[in-house]
Amino acid sequence: MKARTFFILLALLLAGPLTAKAAFAESKFMKSFRTSYEQNRFDALGFLVKTNKDIIPGEIRSLLDEARAAEGFEKKMAILDLAATMATMYGEWHGQDGFTGEIEALQKEELKKEEERKAELEKWKKYEALPGNILMRVKAEAAGMAPVIFPHWVHRINFECKACHPAPFEMKKTGSIGMTEIFGGGLCGKCHNGTTAFSAAADCERCHSVGTPGEAHLLDPRKADISKLRETSERLGTGLNLDLLPGKALPYDRFGNIDWGLLGKARKPIRSLEGAPAGKADETRDNEILFESPMPYVNNVVFSHKTHSERVVCSSCHQAFFKDQLGANIASMKDMAEGASCGACHQKVAFKFADCNRCHSKPVAEDAGGALKRK
Ligand code: HEC
Ligand code: HEC
Ligand code: HEC
Ligand code: HEC
Ligand code: HEC
Ligand code: HEC
Known part of the structure; x- marks a missing residue:
């Protein structure tokens, strides 16, 4: 230079x-x-x-x-x-x-x-007030379409989490769903093809529902037409039978959200979509894990591997939310409130933290009763 x-x-x-x-x-x-x-x-x-x-x-x-x-x-x-x-x-x-x-x-x-x-x-x-409702609006609004409400609850009646997670959907909000994939038979289009569910090409407003009369029952399942829910279940062969339940209606917990524990017995949700690799969806782990409370006046927490792995594939939790090693994870209410640990699903899609004793179910003085101890 x-x-x-x-x-x-x-x-x-x-x-x-x-x-x-x-x-x-x-x-x-x-x-x-x-x-x-x-x-x-x-x-x-x-x-x-x-x-x-x-x-x-x-x-x-x-x-x-x-x-x-x-x-x-x-x-x-x-x-x-x-x-x-x-x-x-x-x-x-x-x-x-x-x-x-x-x-x-x-x-x-x-x-x-x-x-x-x-x-x-x-x-x-209000569009996300009900656990599991997801508002998808950025791309829709940019294209002049009404935003989309994705209601987990409508889908959970007939499908287990593992039918959709981790494929075709990641277990998080991505904002990356679009019509090209849907019309091509991917993502929502895996089902919204006129066979498994109403066709995406035929019925824009049922998904792009914000501001239409159709949004009402998505935000509040009590307004849903039960006979339509029955029809879909019949078509899919998932045997929704509300007659088994008290009140012969969708069951609610005391916080006003659908009680999926109770509904569990009244239908047989689909666990894997056609063409998905077999095996993974069937793997379960039949034990319980005791999270010991650090305080004598707060009950211990019992985590059932069985009920969770019936709904969710191992890889959704391991290693993303938990290491698969006893005692290797730190869980606190603060982390959960920020969406980590149990809070990856609870409060968002599964029942809310307000329902303390559904998790904190075992008094500290009680025997572990066969549950694995973490320490
Ligand atoms: C099964 C549900 C569903 C149906 C039915 C549906 N859409 Fe969409 N659409 C979506 C989702 C989800 C998005 C993403 C929204 C977002 O993230 O803002 C979207 C986004 C869009 C966008 C934004 C561009 C893009 O591709 O992301 C347009 C335009 C659009 N939809 C048009 C339509 C039209 C027209 C119809 C009817 C012929 C229709 N949609 C039916 C779910 C649906
Ligand atoms: C019909 C398909 C379907 C089923 C069944 C389903 N999900 Fe989802 N889930 C989705 C979609 C779609 C998204 C959003 C993905 C995106 O934004 O790309 C999502 C997102 C999520 C998120 C992120 C939510 C947030 O607020 O960050 C969690 C957690 C989740 N699902 C858990 C579950 C659990 C637990 C079950 C079973 C009880 C379940 N899902 C059943 C389709 C499904
Ligand atoms: C695993 C299959 C499956 C996938 C994947 C799926 N859906 Fe659905 N969806 C259904 C079924 C079944 C129904 C019940 C209605 C019917 O039978 O047509 C439904 C109903 C709905 C409804 C309720 C409509 C109403 O009027 O009550 C909305 C909204 C909806 N889906 C949006 C979506 C969006 C958005 C996606 C993608 C993000 C999606 N769905 C992905 C199967 C699916
Ligand atoms: C809903 C989330 C979730 C799912 C799904 C799940 N696990 Fe776990 N797993 C956990 C938690 C929480 C622990 C306890 C970790 C700790 O003690 O820090 C754990 C612990 C373990 C451990 C160590 C303790 C033990 O049970 O021996 C193994 C091994 C394990 N998981 C394997 C699996 C396998 C295999 C599957 C699928 C069949 C699975 N897990 C599904 C959450 C989950
Ligand atoms: C989804 C399950 C779940 C729900 C619901 C829940 N907890 Fe927890 N909580 C846990 C787990 C797991 C731990 C970790 C236990 C340990 O430390 O071994 C915990 C820990 C705690 C602790 C110990 C200190 C801390 O902050 O981590 C307190 C206190 C507590 N919970 C109170 C509550 C109260 C009050 C509610 C209701 C408002 C509640 N929890 C709801 C699962 C839950
Ligand atoms: C991958 C998602 C996911 C994670 C992570 C998760 N849960 Fe759950 N859990 C669910 C779903 C879905 C249900 C069904 C009830 C509902 O949806 O409200 C459930 C139900 C439960 C129940 C009710 C009884 C039962 O076993 O069916 C308890 C108790 C519970 N979870 C505790 C926990 C604790 C404690 C943790 C953390 C150590 C945790 N869960 C992490 C999804 C999850």
Whole structure:
């Protein structure tokens, strides 16, 4: 490399960060003002405002620019608070107030935007309020279609988890389902082909149901037409027999969600789809594992490998959610609330944490009763 080129490159390298820094550099005044403000030192703030009359309007302007450019409501509001303090003190000390109106308008505008953002979130919440309901809306809305509600409950009546997990669906929200695969006979299209279930090509609105009358029963199974549920079960040969249940209707737990434990006896869900590799769906493990409570007043937890492996294939839990080694996993309510451990399914698709004693079923003083102890 020639010496001249080298020096030009060096100059560019050095100049880059320097000019960038100069553009955002904070004045000494601003630095002191921010620090004193954060420390609630109003005496110092007063002194600064009193002795810097000429530069303050420019400083307020730059704060307003900073607030407009900042990311997120909290940050914007914090900067606007600082600007409002500066403007008010400026007005008090120097009798000139050109800014408070503009700042208030900006604050109101940001508050309104934040309220709208929250209302938008709230509006979508009801679609996932029932455990297992999944709202799929990003791709649909981008294409001008109504969002899709995927209701686990409708499907669970006739299919076990292992019919769909881990293939054709990962056990997580991916946002990557689309019509090309569906019309091609993959994903939802494995069943929504007019034979196993209604055809995707024929009945857009039954999936793209948000905002249609058809959404009501997906959000609340009590509104479902039981005779239709029976018809589907008959066609698929899964023997739904609600007459076996008290009330002769879908059973609910005391939190208002379908009680799948009770429903278990009233139908025989399909465990693997046609063409899926045989074997995996049939493998079960016939034991129970005792999670010992760290506190004497909280019951121990009994985990049934049998009932879980009847529903879920081993590889859905091992090793993604649990190592297959006794005592190798740490389980806590905090992890679960964040969707780890038992919380990978419970609270999302299986019964909610609120139902404490369904998991914490064995008093600490009681014998393990054949369950494997983890320690
Ligand atoms: C079995 C359910 C189902 C049916 C029936 C269905 N769709 Fe979809 N569709 C989906 C899902 C799921 C998505 C993904 C939604 C998302 O993630 O935003 C989707 C997405 C779309 C998209 C967005 C582009 C893409 O492919 O992701 C379009 C357009 C669309 N559907 C059109 C239709 C039309 C038109 C019909 C009827 C001829 C139809 N859909 C029927 C489930 C269905
Ligand atoms: C008819 C098919 C089907 C059946 C049966 C099914 N699922 Fe799913 N499940 C899905 C689909 C589709 C998704 C979303 C996948 C995506 O976004 O790509 C999903 C997602 C999930 C998720 C992630 C949810 C979230 O909020 O993050 C969990 C957990 C899950 N399923 C557990 C289960 C369990 C447990 C069972 C059995 C009780 C079950 N599934 C039965 C199709 C099914
Ligand atoms: C394992 C087979 C299977 C898969 C995979 C499957 N479905 Fe279904 N789905 C069914 C069956 C069976 C019904 C009951 C209705 C019927 O018999 O046509 C149903 C019903 C529904 C309903 C209820 C419609 C109503 O009016 O009550 C919706 C919505 C739905 N499916 C959406 C989806 C979406 C979206 C996907 C993919 C993410 C999907 N399904 C994947 C089998 C399946
Ligand atoms: C719903 C999730 C889940 C499913 C499905 C599951 N396991 Fe497990 N498995 C666990 C948990 C939880 C433990 C306890 C881990 C611990 O003690 O830290 C465990 C422990 C084990 C262990 C060590 C203890 C023992 O039982 O000997 C083995 C081996 C094991 N699993 C094999 C399997 C096999 C094989 C299958 C499929 C037939 C399976 N698991 C299905 C959750 C699951
Ligand atoms: C899906 C099953 C499940 C449900 C539902 C559940 N727990 Fe737990 N809980 C566990 C498991 C597993 C552990 C770990 C046990 C251990 O430490 O050996 C645990 C641990 C705990 C602990 C020990 C400390 C901690 O935070 O981890 C407390 C306390 C506790 N649960 C209270 C509750 C209460 C209260 C509820 C109801 C609001 C509840 N649990 C619902 C499975 C559950
Ligand atoms: C892969 C998903 C999944 C994971 C992970 C999981 N469960 Fe479950 N569990 C289910 C499903 C599905 C049911 C059926 C009831 C329902 O859907 O509400 C169930 C039912 C239960 C029941 C009711 C009695 C029974 O055995 O049928 C208990 C108790 C239970 N789970 C405890 C646990 C504990 C404790 C853990 C963690 C160590 C755990 N589960 C992890 C899916 C899961």
